[in-house]
Amino acid sequence: MxxxxxxxxxxxxxxxxxxxxxxxxxxxxxxxxxxxxxxxxxxxxxxxxxxKPYIVGLDAGHGGIDIGAEGVINEVELTERTAAKLTELLKADGRFRVVQSRDEGEAKSVTDRNHLFKRARPDLVISLHANASEDSQAFGFECYPSPPGKENHDKSLKFAQYIAKEMEGIGARLRGTDGVRFGYYVSDEEGNTSKLLLDSSDTQVYDYDTFGMLKNMKCPAVLVEQCFVTNQQDVEEFGLEEGCAKSAQAYYRAICKYLAINEEKK
The missing domain is CATH 1.20.5 (Single alpha-helices involved in coiled-coils or other helix-helix interfaces)
Known part of the structure; x- marks a missing residue:
């Protein structure tokens, strides 16, 4: 058993x-x-x-026979000079692909430049400009993100704040609330259009057009007014070769901060 x-x-x-x-x-x-x-x-x-490289849509304002605002220098000189410096920095970094809205000296409509960026599907857009005034004492930096009510407003505002902070860091005097404003085009009953610039503290949603390079963008989009071409000191600090180079450095740092990546040390 x-x-x-x-x-x-x-x-x-x-x-x-x-x-x-x-x-x-x-x-x-x-x-x-x-x-x-x-x-x-x-x-x-x-x-x-x-x-995968980050795609930066870089717009040098005006171009061709459109020289932009006139002053101590022409606006287009500043925009093309700064665009070249910023392109150089981004390409040297190795993590970016730059899509320029136009070639140097080329004339291209705002609509065509806008559509080019939308096809490229950039991670962010920066449109370079300079200010002007009949008052030669007017000075300073300001930038315009996509305004309230737009799909990309919050992201654009954050990017604009980084840009303004970096420009302040190199000595630029900020206009408005911390250098950030909202820009609109307002048409009257007769079809005449005027520009409306509001402080960024005005968060009301308006049914107005905004700047052409900011329209219908899904990514962060900011238009910068680097300095006043009608102010001698502003031009000397931010409109000539050295000033455009240090402004480009400020934009590069702002781009890196927005994307939460470290600057490439050379």
């Missing part, structure tokens, strides 16, 4: 062990599969974020 009981018991024991082994093998495979999935996902995210 003892042997019989032993023979009857042994097969059951082996079967139970086999079940345990099968169960243990399944858990190991499941854990391995989960681990491989996590590693693959993390690897994909690292590859996607670090190998």
């Amino acid at each position: 003892k042997g019989k009981n032993w023979r009857e018991y042994e097969p059951a024991k082996k079967q139970k062990n086999r079940r345990r082994r099968r169960k243990g093998g399944f858990l190991k495979k499941l854990i391995l599969a989960i681990l491989l999935f996590v590693l693959g996902y993390v690897g994909y995210q690292i590859y996607f974020h670090h190998s």
Whole structure:
């Protein structure tokens, strides 16, 4: 009976062990599969974020026979000079692809430049301009993000605040509330259009057009007025070769801060 009981018991024991082994093998495979999935996902995210360049839409205002505002220098001189400096910085960084709205000296409508950017699907847009006034004492920096009510307003406002802060850091005197304003075009009953500039503290949503390079953009979009071309000191500080170079550096730093990436150290 003892042997019989032993023979009857042994097969059951082996079967139970086999079940345990099968169960243990399944858990190991499941854990391995989960681990491989996590590693693959993390690897994909690292590859996607670090190998795919950020696309910057860079617009040098005016161009061709349109020289922009006239003063100590012409506005287009400043916009093209700064665009060239910023393009150089972004390309040297290696993490950016620059899409320029036009070539140097080229005339292209705002509508065509806007459509070019929308096709390129940039991560952000910056439109370079300079200010002017009949008062030669007017000075300072200001920038215009997509205004309240626009799909990209919050992102644009954040980007604009970074830009203004960086410009202040290189000595620019900020206009309005911390250098940020909203710009609109208002038409009267006769079809005449005038520009309406409001402080960024006015968060009301208006049914007005905004600047052409900001319209219908999904990404952060900001138009900057780098300095007054009608003010000698402003031009000397921010409109000539050195001033455009340091302004481009400020824009580059703002771009990196907005994208939450470190500046590339040279």
